[in-house]
Amino acid sequence: MKIEVPEYIKSIVPYPPGKPMDELEREYGVSNAIKLASNENAWGSSPKAIQAIQDALTNLHRYPDGSNFYLVQAIADKFGFSPDEVIIGNGSDEIIEFLVKAYVEKGDEVITSHPSFLMYQKVVQVRGGVNKVLSLKGMGHDLPAILENITDRTRLIFLDNPNNPTATAIPPSDLYTFLSKIPESVIVVLDEAYVDFMDPGMRVDDFSLIRNSQGRCGVVALRTFSKAYGLAGIRVGYGLMSSEVANYLHRVRQPFNVNQLAQVAAIAALDDTEFYEKTLQGTREGMAWLRKEVEKLGCTAYSSQTNFFLIDVKGDAAALYEAMLYKGVIIRSMKPYGYSSVIRVTVGTKEENSRFIQALGDCLSELSYVS
Numbered sequence: 001m002k003i004e005v006p007e008y009i010k011s012i013v014p015y016p017p018g019k020p021m022d023e024l025e026r027e028y029g030v031s032n033a034i035k036l037a038s039n040e041n042a043w044g045s046s047p048k049a050i051q052a053i054q055d056a057l058t059n060l061h062r063y064p065d066g067s068n069f070y071l072v073q074a075i076a077d078k079f080g081f082s083p084d085e086v087i088i089g090n091g092s093d094e095i096i097e098f099l100v101k102a103y104v105e106k107g108d109e110v111i112t113s114h115p116s117f118l119m120y121q122k123v124v125q126v127r128g129g130v131n132k133v134l135s136l137k138g139m140g141h142d143l144p145a146i147l148e149n150i151t152d153r154t155r156l157i158f159l160d161n162p163n164n165p166t167a168t169a170i171p172p173s174d175l176y177t178f179l180s181k182i183p184e185s186v187i188v189v190l191d192e193a194y195v196d197f198m199d200p201g202m203r204v205d206d207f208s209l210i211r212n213s214q215g216r217c218g219v220v221a222l223r224t225f226s227k228a229y230g231l232a233g234i235r236v237g238y239g240l241m242s243s244e245v246a247n248y249l250h251r252v253r254q255p256f257n258v259n260q261l262a263q264v265a266a267i268a269a270l271d272d273t274e275f276y277e278k279t280l281q282g283t284r285e286g287m288a289w290l291r292k293e294v295e296k297l298g299c300t301a302y303s304s305q306t307n308f309f310l311i312d313v314k315g316d317a318a319a320l321y322e323a324m325l326y327k328g329v330i331i332r333s334m335k336p337y338g339y340s341s342v343i344r345v346t347v348g349t350k351e352e353n354s355r356f357i358q359a360l361g362d363c364l365s366e367l368s369y370v371s
């Protein structure tokens, strides 16, 4: 084969997903592995969503509803938007792709932070766009540096709010001031994958930002069913935006981009307040307990507006990650992101959290990180 591939495709590094549990069990000879590495929902999925999936199984010979009519309606009703301001994606990942496909031409610039969610830069690269990547300041987005880096070629700015992996959120007043300074020709994408876990006082008013765009930059909010709603495996997320932006995104999506089971599951999950509240409460309690326990072990826990948090283990994070695998516990090392002694851990169930603390204590002693 002698087929040329563009240089910007050759240089893409595949996204590194968290290690799957069965792979760990096979490779490390451990059993009952637990995964606290991908910020998933420890309490499973909404029982109502599972029931809805079961009820829909007899209809799989039909194509899904390409307009996502009922799911769009349910989201619009719940959050006070109009259906033409809602886009559904095969995970919110897919809406990131739609935005880049619709707005970024070869040579156009997209501003992101480092570290932040890795998918933004990847899809920009696929499109031949130019990634302008700015370091976080402390643990948060450096808004003044972002403003300084806007040029005539800037099309999109991605802000994961809260940020993954640092779990910090932008104070709303800082964000409002920042947005008021962005040129009209730019869209700011607020990726709110973890919005459900935020302190209410830290949440921004997406509705007024999106509706009051006259004379201002565009704002798109991205949300997902993968975290608080427990549906990561079925892939469904949504975006809230002006009908003008939504109209363009509809043009670049596949006609049946969201499968039938995902649509019914998401509708049911939206309505399952009991499961949603159980997740939030379990996360709050688990986070408080874990933070206390890791501090007792001599580590430092960073604050969090999400269902995960960073821990400074006071030693090499990559070695600790590896040692934890032998105990059957999958976490993330932040060393590849430039935080050499920091790990990222997702809050699990009570049992998972206890196993994590036990394994962490053992590994810290084995590696002689803390006395």
Ligand SMILES: Cc1ncc(COP(=O)(O)O)c(C=O)c1O
Pocket (backbone or CB within 6 Å): 038, 039, 090, 091, 092, 093, 094, 117, 160, 162, 163, 164, 191, 193, 223, 224, 225, 226, 232, 235, 236, 237
């Ligand atoms: C900040 C952020 N945005 C988006 C996503 C992707 O979500 P989805 O599962 O809806 O594609 C993730 C997943 O971890 C994330 O951390």
